[in-house]
Structures are given as C-alpha cells and as structure tokens.
Amino acid sequence: MKNRRTVLVTGGCGFIGANFIHLLRNKYPDWRVINLDKLTYAGNLKNLQSISEDENYSFIRGDICDAATVNRIFSAEKIDTVIHFAAESHVDRSITGPADFVQTNIVGTFTLLEAARKFWIEGNSQVKEPCFLHVSTDEVYGSLGETGYFTETTPFDPRSPYSASKASSDHLVNAYFHTYGLPVRITNCSNNYGPYQFPEKLIPLVFNNSMKGKSLPVYGDGKNVRDWLYVKDHCQAIVEVVNKGRSGHCYNIGGNNEKQNIEVVNLICDTLDRKLGLPESGEPRRSQITFVKDRLGHDRRYAIDAAKIKEHLGWEPQVSFEQGIEKTVDWYLANQKWVAEIVDGSYEQYYEEMYSK
Ligand code: NAD
Ligand code: TDX
Helix, strand or coil, X not given: CCCCCEEEEECCCCHHHHHHXXXXXXXXXXXXXXXXXXXXXXXXXXXHHHHCCCCCEEEEECCCCCHHHHHHHXXXXXXXXXXXXXXXXXXXXXXXXXXXXXXXXXXXXXXXXXXXXXXXXXCCCCCCCCEEEEEEEHHHHCCCCCCCCECCCCCCCCCCHHHXXXXXXXXXXXXXXXXXXXXXXXXXXXXXXXXCCCCCCHHHHHHHHHHCCCCEEEECCCCCEEECEEHHHHHHHHHHHHXXXXXXXXXXXXXXXXXXXXXXXXXXXXXXXXXXXXXXXXXXXXXXXXXXXXXXXXXXXXXXXXXXXXXXXXXXCCCCHHXXXXXXXXXXXHCHHHHHHHHXXXXXXXXXXXXXC
16 A cells, blocks of 8 residues: 555454454554454454554454444544454354344444444545455355355355354445445455464364364364465455455455365374374374264355456465464464463453553
C-alpha cells in the first residue's frame, strides 16, 4: 500500500489476526493498528505481547456486536481500513452451540458494516481510499467430491452452523457493496496452520496430545481432505488484497496442498519421532492414533482454485506443507508454555490481571 493507513483489525488476538498484526508491524511500521478483540476463549493477549508497547499499536477490549464501541472507534481513530478477522471459528463448537456463531459472525459483521457505511459513505469522515476486507473461509462453498475445485463463482452451499454463519456474513458484505457502494473485499481461504493456533484445531491438538502421550482422535475414516496453507502465506495474501485488490471482488486463497487428515496426523507424529526420538513407551507416536465417531455433517473435501489471486495480484504460497509443518512443530516445541497456559486456563488470568491494573 502506498499511503499510511489507520487499520482496525478485529480479532487480532486470535490465531490469524495475531500473525497478521506481526506481519503489518514488520512491513508497515508507520501504519496505525487498532486491535479490537473481545478476548473470548480463543483470544490471547500474549500473542502480541512483544509489540504491546509499540506507539503505532493499540488494543481495545470490546465486542464487534457493540455498535457504540465500534462507532466510537471509527470516529475517534478515523479508521480507513478494516481487516475483519473476529469470529467464532471452530466447527465442532458451532455444532454444540451455534448461538454465539450467529451473534458474532453475522450480527458482529453487520455492526461493523453499519459503522463503515456511516463513517465512509455518509460523509462523516475524510478518510482516503477506505477498504473493508472481510476474512472468510472456503467452507461457505460446501463439500467437494473426489474431483473439482472451489472458484470464486462456486455457489454457496454451507453445511455447518459455522459455515452458514460465515456465508451469511459474506452475503451481507456483498450487499453493502451493491446497495451502498461500500468499498469491500472478501477473501475465502482454506485451512490455515502455524504459530499461535488454538489447540482445539487438528494440527495443534495432535501436537499437544502426542506430547502428553494421549490418544490422537481422527474423525471417521480419516480420509476427509483439507487444503492446508501456512498462516504467513495467508497473511501476505491479505496484504496483497488490501494493496492491489478491487472493491466488490472476492478472492479465493489456498495452499494447493490437499491432504487427507490421516496423512497430516501421520506427518506430525513422524516429525516428532524424528526430532525427539520415540516416547517412553518405545512405540512410534502413530500408535496413539484413535479413529473416533465422525463429526456431524463432516464436509468430505475442500480444495481451492487460487488462479484469480495469482493472475490479478501476483500472490502464490511460498511455504510447502513439509516446510510449514517443520516450522510449526518447531514453534510449538519452543512454545510449550504457551500451549500449557491455554490448556490449564492460566492465560485468561494473565489478561484479567493486566486489565485490572
Ligand atoms: P480464532 O478463533 O483463533 O480467533 C478469533 C478471534 O476473534 C479471537 O481473538 C476472539 O477473541 C475474537 N473474537 C471472537 N468473538 C469476538 C467478538 N464478538 N468481538 C470481538 N472479538 C471477537 O480464529 P482464526 O482461526 O484466527 O480465524 C480468524 C478469521 O479467519 C475468522 O473469521 C475465520 O472464519 C477465518 N478463517 C479461518 C481459517 C482457519 O483455518 N483458521 C481459514 C479461513 C478463514
Ligand atoms: O480432533 C480432531 N480430529 C479430526 O479428525 C479435529 C479437531 C479435527 N479433525 C478433522 C476435522 C477436519 O476434517 O480434521 C480436519 C480439520 O479440522 P479443524 O482443525 O477443526 O478445521 P476445519 O473444521 O477444517 O475448519 C478450519 O478451517 C477452515 C477452521 O477451524 C475454520 O475456521 C476455517 O474456516
């Protein structure tokens, strides 16, 4: 991006948001970043501890569904760019408790769109080149069979409460472009992995359980396919879409890295065996794998056709799956305290203490 921006990042204390803020601080240190995060179970201030004193960074604890808070931030900070990550993101939780998904993912996105409309379209603000980037998922397209890829024109066919709530928010974002001319962009990305991912998701869960000698739950037959992308590649793609993308467009982002879940779990086990040697049991970590009951409505296969973002914006992934897993396992090995504090809940105490000061 050419000019200095004032960026509202929502959900910056989560997995992708934190990686994105670190990337922005490195690439564009003179941009102002305001991180609005509710600090749900998935938000962790420690992810951004190293930049907490940075003069161009500020954190606001708040809910994207709270219109007064969101309006105040737009007005006080003169926000010209929104990168909207905040969401309830875990499919399994959406099956057992969909209400929070409807609230945050749909009502929260609506609240942000309304604030942007008020401040950018109704003329209350003088910001230049405003941009509202909505970070979405490939899960809005539903489930693929053995062949084929999701393109930007694949019809939406969400199957879980999570993907239905994301599809709904995508529709709202598009509606604000067509109806009000709001300068929006949408990215639909495949499965991310890398540093700071909450240990409920497959890759960090397998890492954590295998380190503890616990069983490694693989849903169904383990042959569901996901298209894995290293999180820093996703963050770079988002920067390209803000810099060079076009309003009203959506961009699919994927790793061109289709793997069956069982292949992913095997690779993590083998990587740990190689780096640490066999566990005390003397058995390879693969022996901890347990096939368990399938996820309800489990989408069989996701695969992204990322030709548009490559052709229009010149983005393609830089990190292969093997390199990415190596980096990720090394990060989790070096940050076992980070995982332990999440699992024992003491990270929540940390921000309660910080904010009671
Ligand atoms: P995450 O669950 O790790 O983080 C979500 C963050 O949002 C947390 O910090 C949480 O505290 C915050 N948050 C939740 N509700 C909020 C609210 N009401 N107000 C303010 N903050 C709130 O999620 P993630 O994996 O980093 O995903 C980020 C975004 O990217 C989501 O929109 C998700 O749908 C999308 N996405 C994720 C993936 C993936 O593989 N993880 C892939 C494609 C798209
Ligand atoms: O214990 C497990 N065992 C298992 O077999 C878990 C947690 C998952 N799985 C399977 C289910 C999926 O097929 O592994 C695959 C990946 O599961 P998750 O890590 O839960 O990711 P997924 O459901 O694919 O969704 C993720 O990618 C798309 C993110 O959580 C979403 O936010 C994103 O939109």
